[in-house]
Amino acid sequence: MRARLHFRSLESRILTLFMLLIVVVQVVGLLVIQGGIESNARASIAQELTNGGKVFRRLMEQNAQNLRFGARLLARDTAFVAAIGNNDESDRATIESALANHGRRIKASASMLVSAEREISATTSDVHAAGLKKLVLGMLDQAEASDGANGIGIVNRYPYQVVVMPVKAPIVIGWIVMTFPIDNQVVAEMRNISALQTSIVTHDGKGAWLPVASTLPLPLATALVQHMEAARPAADGAFEAQLEHDRYSARRLELGEDAGQGVSVVLARSFDEAISEYARLERWLLGLTVAGIIVSAAVSVVTAKRIAQPIRELVTVARRLEKGDYKGQIEFVREDEIGTLAHAFDSMRDGIARREQEIRRLAYWDTLTNLPNRAQFVLHLQDSIAEARKHESSVFVLMMDLDRFKHVNDVMGHSFGDALLRQVAGRLQLTLANRRNTSAQVARLGGDEFAVLLPDCSLDLAQMVARALLESLETPLSLDDQMVDIGAGMGIAGYPLHGDDPELLMSLAEVAMYTAKQRTEGAVVYDAAFDQSSAQSLSLLTELRNAIERNEFRLFVQPKISLATGKAVGAEALVRWVHPERGNVFPDQFIPFAEQTGFIRVLTRWMMEQSAMLSQQLASQGIDLKISVNLSTRDLMDQDLPAKFADLLARHQLAPSAFCLEITESAIMDDPVRAQQTLERLHLMGMDLSIDDFGTGYSSLAYLKRLPVNELKIDKSFVLNMEHDTGDAKIVRSTIDLGHNMGLRVVAEGIESEAVWRLLVLMGCDQAQGYFMSRPIPGGDLAKWVTQWQAPEGLGEAAAAPGASVASVAK
Template sequence: MRARLHFRSLESRILTLFMLLIVAVQVIGLLVIQRGIESNARAAIAQELTNGSKVFRRLLDQNAQSLRFGARLLARDTAFVAAIGNNDETDRATIESALANHGRRIKASASMLVSAERTISATTSEVQAAGLKKLVLGMLDQAEASDGANGIGIVDRYPYQVVVMPVKAPIVIGWIVMTFPIDRQIADEMRNISALHTSIVTRDSKGQWLPVGSTFPVPVATELVQHMESAKPGPDGAFEVELADGLYSARRLAIGEDAGQGVSVVLARSFDEAIAEYSRLERWLLGLTVAGIVISASVSVVTAKRIAQPIRELVSVAKRLEKGDYKGQIEFVREDEIGTLAHAFDSMREGIARREQEIRRLAYWDTLTNLPNRAQFVVHLETSIADARKRESSVFVLMMDLDRFKHVNDVMGHTFGDALLRQVAERLQLTLTSRRNTSAQVARLGGDEFAVLLPNCDLQLAQLVARELLASLETPLSLDDQMVDIGAGVGIAGYPLHGDGAEQLMSLAEVAMYTAKQRTEGAVVYDAVFDQSSAQSLSLLTELRNAIERNEFRLFVQPKISLATGKAVGAEALVRWVHPERGNVFPDQFIPFAEQTGFIRVLTRWMMEQSAILSHELASQGIHLKLSVNLSTRDLMDQDLPAKFADVLARHQLGPSAFCLEITESAIMDDPVRAQQTLERLHLMGMDLSIDDFGTGYSSLAYLKRLPVNELKIDKSFVLNMEHDTGDAKIVRSTIDLGHNMGLRVVAEGIESEAVWRLLVLMGCDQAQGYFMSRPIPASGLAQWIRQWQPPDGLAEDPVASAAK
């Protein structure tokens, strides 16, 4: 195990990598050089063989010229010509003597005289005369016409160079014939000139080859002939042959034919000899390679240790950081990248320490008032409830919402409003610390909402503290020479009187707070009658919580269609509740209650989660739609909403552009400033924003134009009857023009007929949804619906391809 870990260390990996690279480069270099040497050697040998063929032919021509010159001297000898003309027995001896003497001088193997009657009248070799007779007689006419001729003849499988020269006095009275053997002598001469091994071979009428003269030893020459018979030479006659003393590249050159027999010369070049001059270079390269590997290995070891040792020290520092030890400084006195890395580690240590402290503060403290935020308040409330459960005591929560704060923000601005919130926080803290019960804790939940935790407190004391807090706010606040009257509504709920959980107590206290604000009664203790249907509403809240845990909610969707192309481009996400006892519970029966109790935030988070799952599944099928999710007033007041959405997107690997968040005009106008802050943060994330049910609220167009929205949805109340109501049609047309002038996408909902569809197309509306296209369907059936959807005539394009785009 230790050896395995050591091999996996950075030092060993660096060394291994360096060594592999060096060896690979050196080996590849050697192979490339060796391949180059071999390629060059083959090219050089091929060129040598080509040149050798030319040289050998030139050598034969030179020999022929020499023979013709010697024969011409004899043919023009006066005494010789006279002897031929006399043609008696005495002159015949003279002719034979002249042929023999002249042949020896020019080293001819045989000399002969052909008479004017074309018969061989004299010869120095009867054997050659008989063997060459046919060839010689066939050359007489050419010799007479060209003042001489030469050719190749074969006698007893031995080749001869034959020269025929006419004897004129002044007409042709005969022909002199001289023969020259093509044997080892010419092969040696060729070897001396070109350094090529030369073999003279003849082929009989049966195709059998015989070496008659070679620079090779006889056994090697015989082996060459045997290989030559089975070799398949290329177009240029070249072939490779493995002989006893090595590999040769050879070329056969045919030099003559005689009576079905042939004579050729085989030129051969040894590969070993051709690359001999490169062998020392290869040895030098091999030596340099080995030396380079040894030197590089040594340098690699030193380099690996220099890199790995400080990194090991930095690893130990990182482990200390992992355990939360940020105290020890990192000290490396180095000027290279390792020193820079060490300095960066030290800066990171200090930065992490600061950020952890800041994160802890931001996670549990409100930056504006320096009070605990909602998260910390919930933690303290859960701890207090657990402690009260052990002691059998009670805990109360006061939830407070300021009156007229929205008006102050709109008139005086956000800076003034922030300063006002800080003064309210100071006044609440001062009021609580003035009491003997110093365990009370105040927190800012968000916006203008505050909460007070009263552990070990009964109902009477909670009501008393609430009255004192309200009284402290009755005194006007002074800011920038401005006197501001501000009040509050306070809701009271406690454990175990009203609920047994932190979230439940806060929800009930919030219900009581809104009741207090509606009745302008100051402080109100929670009562079940405040909820719709009293006890039924209480059970409904519990059932809503259980519905999440038991997965009773179902995601439905209603497709959104592009009116220009008839293609599905999006879908609105809707929720349905399948109750185990009540059956299907319609949204109108539980959504308002969820908004009232604050449970809508949990439901919105569920909707976003399920929509993200659906979007991911559709994308895996090549279908890309923009899913619309509705936000409530409570959602817009949630400062953590953007972070929650970002977490969902990250977990499902989706981009913000996959969603469009729909907000009603009424939700925006309940608190325009806070709503705009939340919307701007969502817009910066890259999410599309849509104003839902446009035209049914009381929003100001001057304010709406400042919102970072991308889409307007015309309420279905204007769309349903626009085919028959010209007033509705005018409103829809004006809204479409307004949206386009503001650079927004316009969506009409509530389309229930093809006539309305075509009216909206004529008006230039961008998208639509309604029963004409599809009622809300289960999310699992959306992909199948897209494949089956067919738009009205004239807009029938492939919906699946459209959705995939």
Template sequence: MRMRFRSLESRIVTLFLVLVVAVQLIGLLVIQRGIDNNARLAISSELNNGSKVFRRLLDQNAQSLRFGARLLARDTAFVAAIGNNDESDRATIESALVNSGRRIKATLTMLISSERKISVSTNNGQSAALEKQVVSMLDAAEASDGANGIAIVDHRPYQIVVMPIKAPITIGWIVMTFPIDRQLATDMREVSSLDTTVLTRDPQGKWLAVGSTFGGPTAQTVVDQLQALPGAPAGPFDLMLEAGKYSARLLAIGQYGDQTANVLLARSIDEATAEYSRLERWLIGLTLGGIFLSALAIVFTAKRIAQPISELADTAKRLEQGDYKGQIDTSREDEIGALAHAFDAMREGIAKREQEIRRLAYWDTLTNLPNRAQFVLLLDDALAEAAKREESVFVLMMDLDRFKHVNDVMGHSFGDALLRQVAGRLQLLLANRRQSSAQVARLGGDEFAVLLPDSDLDSAQRMAAEILQALETPLSLEDQMVDIGAGLGIAGYPEHGNHGEALLSMAEVAMYAAKQRNDGAVVYDAAMDKSSEKSLSLLTELRNAIERNEFRLHVQPKIMLDTGKVVGMESLVRWVHPERGNVFPDEFIPFAEQTGFIRVLTRWVMEKSAELCHELAAKGYPLKVSVNLSTRDLLDQDLPAKFAETLARHKLAPSSFCLEITESAIMDDPVRAQNTLERLSAMGVDLSIDDFGTGYSSLAYLKRLPVNELKIDKSFVLNMENDVGDTKIVRSTIDLGHNMGLRVVAEGIESEAVWRLLAELGCDQGQGYFMSRPIPGDQLIAWLEKWQAPIAIPAPDYSEVEMGS
């Protein structure tokens, strides 16, 4: 069976084959590296020994020269000829020098007189070049009965021997030179099997081959590669020549002035490793054979492992497709057999659980009604059938009223029982109308939907009316009578949409519109979605406004009506939109309260008010700042803690704030509101009832609230001087507030006459356009410095005003 790439079988084969090949190759590389290292160690040893051999050759040449020179220096006739110092004996001396030099193959033989001058020479050119070095060797030669050294003449190295002539005192010196050239290199090659090249190097660093066992082009290649090196290598180095790769060593044999004489000893690496080539071929053959045999064993083993697993994989695919009837081979006794047994047990378990999962996935466990997923499937099927028959389909969606309140007050178990009764009532209603194709579903929470295939708008509206009427009948649960209602929206195909999710969304939009209007069922209209889009856009703009710092803090002063002293200010928010300019609170505050964004806005106002309050106190204006709280703020149980953090951050006392609450905000959830207000009051914060007189709250309940102030709504104050009824209401409110121990503040003062009238009625404080319109917070200090009361009263002294006043 052919292996597939990425299959388990191919992966096993690949993995183990790679491991085997890697091990074999690593072993081969290690062996080759060992052979190369051994060869290089052997070559290095040969080069070291070669260096010793070459020096020994030089010593032997020097001994030969010294022996020849010594024979001549002790020749009686030659000594006598020198001692006579006669011109007639010069020919005899020259003849003796020539014959002696010829016998030992010296290139130069000369006689140095006792005055240390060259008296006779067989090569005047060389003798003149060597005179200086020879003279420097005379003393050493006389002391040691001879001396030898290296000299370089015309870029060629020579071995020099100086021997004193004594009779018995020194009467002269014999000097002989021997060339270090190709002949010596050849001798070295014969003795050590090392290729030898004699080199000199001039003061400019240029190398010159004097003699070499390499051929002409190869010798020049050696010079070129040496020239490319930065200096004379101290140890072994490699050379790439036409004949192959060589390991070489440079041996310095002497220096003459700025010139040096060197010998390059080289050994062919290929020749040194030739002995191991047969062994390497055997190793490569064994490696390939081992890889081939290993591959066969690996493939066989992989098939034994992977084939049963492949069969189980095919079984798993059948299970995936819902086929639970296939047989699984469980005859094996190894781990794969255990896996097959597990697969067989899993097949039975999956079959049972799939039925339960489908029920849980598509049916609501609380009411045994289809859930949202199942309802969408049913709706899509109904739409497809309606498209074929050119019929209409309508969807009703409803959301129960006050269900959250029932859950909060009576508990979740009571709420679950209520939902079951609502589901039963809806099912009974459809059964009584014999709507066999209609389907009711619970979409989640307290939302229900009804599918009406093959229906028209009139039928859908009648059905909606009957559902609302059925839900209006009180439910009896655990000896409790519960009144419920619902907001119901209607959307249909093809009038409103073509897709199931779109129809549900439209019905939901209509449902929320119905809950707002509180006037029966509402049929979807495209204008409702535009309103939703506008609301969504406004919420996004509000969030951006916070991030972009588009809100501005404005304040309106609060003034004592009897003295004209400024004792506080009310914080107000304004929105400076980058495109629409100034946006007034009436345009965005109600929406912020609806969406819950008001909590973010309240925290912003508190933060900015605290900054301004701290700044005013530092400059000698300790004013109490009033901030409005919404219904959502009162229901936030974390509000006191957040407010305490703000006060601590700006180092303010709680008494520097007065928090204003409307009657309607308190009465939406009196229990939670009172709990929040009591915690704020315990901190030392003043509390005020704003817009007093416009709500429907109970005075007995208000008496229990921990408030310090009543604010008379401006609707009663604006026309006081012309309307006796308004004046009576204001007088009664002032008396009521004082009787309850509260200070009374009037808002909406727009004339001096109203101010004086309020002062006469005993109103404590006031604010309005007559004193000041709302102004930016950063302009308040300038306003305070210019403020003058319109009645004859003493000038206000802010140093006597405390933060708690």
């Protein structure tokens, strides 16, 4: 155990680190140098092999020139030429003797004479004559044209350099052929010139290789050929081979072919020979490495001891600080970095003591309002519950969230919002101070949320305190010459009425608070039904998301008819939900929730996509109808909405005039500036815009006249009973006149009888929709409905409806 601790000491770590660094640096250096040596050796050998190939070819050319010179001497010998020219049988022995004698002088392995009729007429070797006949006859024309030719021939797997020289008197009367072996003499000469191991190899028609001459011993030459066959050399013929204990880099060069057989030269260079001159350098480097490690170890030991000893003394001081003892001053005098560290420790001791107090304040108090924060509030609530449990009393929690605070922050800025929160905190504290229950505590939980703790309090008293706090916020706040009207929603929960855990009570109070904000009821006491409603809402949102993914929504449409012609001119797109368990779910059961949660944007995109597909199908059948789609408040607040519509129109190749977008008055008035910006961009694209449910909102006509709309839709609540209600009829007539005076198209919805149709015709209404013409039908049935629809006879005529007074309607 002590050995392990000693190894973990700073002293041992410094020593280990230094040693590791030196060893790593030296090893990396060795590896890099070895890699460089290897790389340089490979590059050098590759260059040697390339140059060797050039040297060997040059050597072969020189040999060929020498042989051609020797053959030329015989071809120009007067007696030899005369003997050939006589073409007498008595001169045949003279010719053969001349071929043999001259061949011995120039060390030819065989000599031949080819007659003018291109037949071998004399030879010193029948074997060579038979083996080289085809090659020789193929070289005659080249020899005659170039005053000699040379090539490579193979006889019995052995290569020969063949020289053909024409005999002229003055025309060609024959050809002299001399063959010279490519044997050990050639490879030995190559070895002397280049220091490369040289091997001559041949292969037969089946591709079997045979070494015929080599500067290597026969077993090594045979092994080299086997490596060449197995390695499949690269395009330049390069390959590597391991011969006994040496590595070789080799390259094969083609010399020639004869009757399907080939001859090549294999040049090889030993790696070990190439890098042998660097071995001494590596040994020196290794020695220097060992010496450097020994010296560094000694220096590291001294340095580690000098650093570690004073640090051990500082460790003792740090442990004292760890226990919270900040009183003793550190006495450590040194003029180096260790002394500076000791002085820093002393300063740290004073700083820690001050910051502990500050951290405690920050951990439990809100810096903006100087009120307890959530952590402190939970501790107080926990203590109050424990005290109430002892005395069998009650504790209540009030949680409140300010209304429209985010809007204030966005419009006036965060500094204004912070000042507002400070004023709200002051007003809450003042209100509680004026109450008899002086033990109440207010806290800021975060953002614009506040909480009030009421220990030893009844439910009635808690509700009274809640009302007093809400009333205190009804008076507008004054900040920077700005009057801010702000309210709040408040939830109430208590022990033991609702729970006995602090976090649970705060959670229940929060549920009640959000319920209060939704209902705009001020203060609401928690009820278990709230949680059930929250769970149902969460379940409904999940089901809506699944409905999109599972394609449970269906597109329905309700046709729109021109009252002047009785023809279908458009259709309003509607949505139906075919739930797998609930069956058909009507829009009023899920659309308000979708608008509240923001899911309406997803649903609007689905409606636009389905409506675009329907419009495309109708156009392909020659039916031109304008599809009306409803937009919600959240849709109008989406600044990217025009770009999304443009993409939709481009994908389905539709004109903007194929759609009419319907917006309710309330949706416009929630944020008139942003709504108008979005509507203007849609209008510039060429889309018709309609104000839906006109007459039920609270919009200003002065504002509405600036909107780029094309249509007004009269709400069905005014149309359904207008034949029996003079007041509704007057409203409808006034709305029609208003729309026409503003240059707008007017559409009435909720037409359920012929009498209402006739009244609308008299009033000059442009279009209508309702059950009288058609109930909502699936989108796929719209084309069939259009072809079958016929307006009842006479409905387009401007005749008074039975039982109705035209004059009364007009008035």
